[in-house]
Amino acid sequence: MEALFYIFSIIAVFSALMVISMKNPLTSALYLVLCFFTIAGFYVILGMQFLAAMQVLVYAGAIMVLVVLVIMLLNLSKIKKIKMDLHQIFIAGVIFIILLAEITIYIINGYPKKPTGIYTHALINKIGNTQILGEFLFTKYILPFEVASVLLLVAIIGAYLFAKKKS
Amino acid sequence: MSINGYLIVAGIIFCIGMLGVLMRKNLIVIFMSLELMFNAANLGFVAVSNYLNLIDGDIFVIFVMVVAAAEAAIALGIAVAFYREKATVDIDKANELKL
Structure with missing residues (x-):
């Protein structure tokens, strides 16, 4: 279980990074499907098989098919040319680091609550x-x-x- | 595995999703980053619900999935309408309200 958790978390974080960094939205969509599957794996580890099945059926199935269909309707070669703004990336990165630090500190310092x-x-x-x-x-x-x-x-x-x- | 591991993974995925929303200009990729944030929140719900021996968090995940499906239909409809109007999905072109 421990080893599975680490494997899933590495794949999940890697594929999430790939979703936001790929130029082609179709590649992003496929990496997003991979991320959804790893999250379904987390649900199975946590003992919620029904939610894992719903995750695969609804998210990786229905929603991603919808996204890929819409990408197909749009003109892909024109979409790929959309450039990113360096200034915007810098500000977004600073906010990302601050929010991540806040969440991590909050989780590590929180005192454990008893199961109710x-x-x-x-x-x-x-x-x-x-x-x-x-x-x-x-x-x-x-x-x-x-x-x-x-x-x-x-x-x-x-x-x-x-x-x-x-x- | 203690609950902290799941919560930290959920936090990292949530932050990555937020980074995508803030830095990308493609409407479709922004939508996919939003889905990433939904999933991170779901993972947190299931982890806490498992830790506290409750079911309510898992029920909430189902409702989040319903809302995400409804949101997907609406958001992609907006994307198609936007593409029809401007022939692009660059959100910088949505500037009619600019003075």
Whole structure:
């Protein structure tokens, strides 16, 4: 588990760096798929197989297919010519270093909180994590679940309105 | 593996995503960096939820995925509309509000 964690984290950070540094957006998209797969691997290590499956199906499958399809619709040779501004990169790098230092200091200095819930690793494996997620989703979180369906409807209508030609 | 490792990896990926949003000018790559930030936040949720023996964080990840899917449809629709208007996806060309 320990070794797997280190392998996954190295691949995840490397592919995330490649996503933002590649000139061709299609290459970035493929590296992003790699990053999503490694994050699915993290979920499996943490004992959440259902979320790993959702990660692969929804993110690496549906969303990335959408992105690649849109890249195909646009003119790739024209997109590749977009230049980066050196001044902007410098400012972004400074903000990156400051934010990373803040997060690291915050995580290292935070005092450990005691586990409060009852859903230990053994219990989740005994009941099955798909069943447990389903029970929570349809009892305690039923209102957000319904609101999410309305949100998806709004997204369908919005995407149609944005993408249609002006008559 | 202790929880700190997962949180630090999530933090690094989040910062890389933010760097991409700030320094790239291609609308599609900015969108992909946003997805990277969503995923880093998801990883943090799952790690903390696993550490505290709770399920609520995992449920929240599902909702984040729903919002990300809706956002993907809208954002790529905007990208296509923008390309149709300007024949490019360079965000520096979106300067109609400039005086």
